[in-house]
Amino acid sequence: MSLASxxxxxxxxxxxxxxxxxxxxxxxxxxxxxxxxxxxxxARSLVMRCLLFPLHQRIGSxxxxxxxxxxxxxx
Numbered sequence: 001m002s003l004a005s006x007x008x009x010x011x012x013x014x015x016x017x018x019x020x021x022x023x024x025x026x027x028x029x030x031x032x033x034x035x036x037x038x039x040x041x042x043a044r045s046l047v048m049r050c051l052l053f054p055l056h057q058r059i060g061s062x063x064x065x066x067x068x069x070x071x072x073x074x075x
Contacts (some may be wrong), residue, residue: 005075007051015054017070024050 005013007023026033030043043058053067068069 007049009075010051013075015069017066019053019067019070021051021053023047024052 011021016074020024023031025047027046028047030040035043053071054063059067
């Protein structure tokens with residue numbers, strides 16, 4: 001899915017709709033800037049574009065519906 005806005009905008013939108021998110025690669029060596037630029041040319045781009053939503057089997061149907069609505073209406 002291609003988004004019209006950046007990851008921070010998506011995080012703010014999800015938070016406004018009471019859905020917690022977190023960067024998918026937070027704490028990784030790529031996120032910490034420890035991967036030399038030429039080694040993995042797309043690593044930094046992935047770090048800046050990937051976001052985790054709380055999707056697991058015990059989320060509950062009402063929370064699953066809320067998350068589904070947020071995902072369907074991302075900016």
